[in-house]
Amino acid sequence: MMGKGLVLVTGGSGFIAVHIILKLLNQGYGVRATLRTLSRKDEVKSMLAQGGITDFANLEFIQTDLTSDMNWMEAATGATYVIHVASPTPAIRPDDGDAMVKMAVDGTLRVMKVAKAAGVKRVVLTSASGAVLSGHKSHPDIFTEEDWTNLSGDIDAYQRSKTMAELAAWEFAKKENMEFSVVNPVAVMGPVLGKDFSHSNQIIRSMLTGKMPFLLKIGFDYVDVRDVADLHLLAMIRSEAVGQRFIATTGENLTYKEEAKILQRSLGGAAKKVSIKEMPNFIVKFLAFFMKDLRMPATFLGQNTACSNAKAKKLLGWQPRSAEEAIIATGKSMVELGLVDK
Template sequence: MEKTHNIVLITGGTGFIAVHTIVKCLTAGYLVRTSLRNMTRQDEVKKMVLQAGVPENLLTHLTFVKGDLTVAKDWEIALKNVTYVIHIASPTPTTRPKDGHAMVKMAIDGVWNVFSAAKKAHVKRIVMTSASGAVLSGHKNHPEKFTEQEWTNLDGAIDAYQRSKTRAEQEAFKFALDNDMELVTILPTTVMGPILGPDFSHSQMIIKNILEGKSKHLIKLSFDIVDVRDVAQAHVLALTQENIAGERFLITSGDHLSFKQVAHLLKDEFKAQAPYISTKEVPDWIAIMASWFIVQLRMPVKLLGQNTACSNEKARKMLGLTPLSAKTALLATAHSMFDLNIIQNNQSKG
């Protein structure tokens, strides 16, 4: 394959987006080196890559390296002979430190450590995963669709996760500008799509809880959904696309659904397998009170009463991305969870 001499370093190789990005890079003909905090998970990553349909012979193009965001020396070794970097690793709502300030610091430290090593290695371009949360958070009065021109309001009432993504992306652009480096950022909305192994992100946990009937009362929140395969493809397209250095790209299907609509879609599709799905909504004030005791609610309740719809026009025009529908992404998530026996529906009703 023509691109096999180019090594792409993908940080955080066990993550949901990262594994799908590894798949896209391998099938595009790249040599892939991916970082792991725990090197014992190499076989797990390989299994997920094969689960996605990658031919077994391409596993020879996949190698692993130790990489901890907080350890600078890891990245000088990881970046040796690398042509491109896809920086995905960052603390998430499921891996976050209890201290929000520590979460922000870890994300920023990761940028500085990875980017400093990339500068020494003279990489051609860095593509970094940010999030729509770095655009839309803290804007209570914003009726229009959000675009890449906007940034999260750091003075608003925002969660530590959105703060960490915003600050890390800002630091990344500052570093790239100061050091004359090419940087492109990818900002996915709520990411769904096929799960390849037992580990998955906070977004897919929403689907698991709905299917298992654990989300008995849904909060009144709507959000854009995107398929992880489109997110991964956007990263790969951004590696070599000309005239996009310095750009941000929101990645979304363009479909904007509420939790209630998601629950109805799943209920229609999985009546037999998931008999306990609830479509009942709860008033905002109850959701806010519940968030005092339920950690998982603390991030979404900060978006109650706010528009969160995003535009995909720029990604369509400049990257040539034609995204899958939200329904496709959601059903792929659910079907893969049933296929992997992740869904437990042995509860007694009520």
């Protein structure tokens, strides 16, 4: 574990985390990745190999869980930096929303405490745009890092968990005088390296497999996972990043219909099942009462979700790919890995 130092990356099997590990290894860092079960080690290595890694000498794994103290001190000991990516996500959420929030907050504070005790130089937290823009039905301006989710608004447990976990981390970092930075990604696209990918990528898969015959009339900002990984590394090493949060976005806000048209233009026959028909908002709101998968997106109907990337570009020199490139990379990689039915 020589090179530039050891980085503890939590939630090592996740889509964003794997791309961060890939970037760290390529830049000469040692990586210790946490997994809820060590049976996923080979899966993570397979994804990294798909991304071009051939030497795993600087990678190690340790078993931890956000709900337990087990092994967290051992995980942080000797680390120069911590990148805390692990969090309950829409795909693995508990049915109880309060349980999801508690898991995120307690888990984040658990990581912050062991990082402080282990003398880690800096912690970077992967938060989300869901901690910035949710619950604001009337917000005509573009969202910036100064904005916070309205916890009293109509928001899903996922956005609540990300917001409260980030707030708790900021409070702890300030109290303990820790070097701390936050990255808030919007909808994350980009090359899929295996079967573990983001909730946003699942939308692409649903479009390509024909499981989304009607589209919601909502728009989101997008960002490539490779650029999200870059921003985490900049937040980890640049002095200007201390005490700052950064929205990871291309600065382009696209509707599901525009996303679908990009797939149709770029993927040819592989996109033959992609629909561009939109569903009226009142039907979506009605169906959301019965269909769990619609509840979170339904909260964004009629809301502005456009975000600025000016801070990351100006302060850190971050230059993201276009949203179209990120979306195409998602679709093409899913087709190549056989994740889309022929």
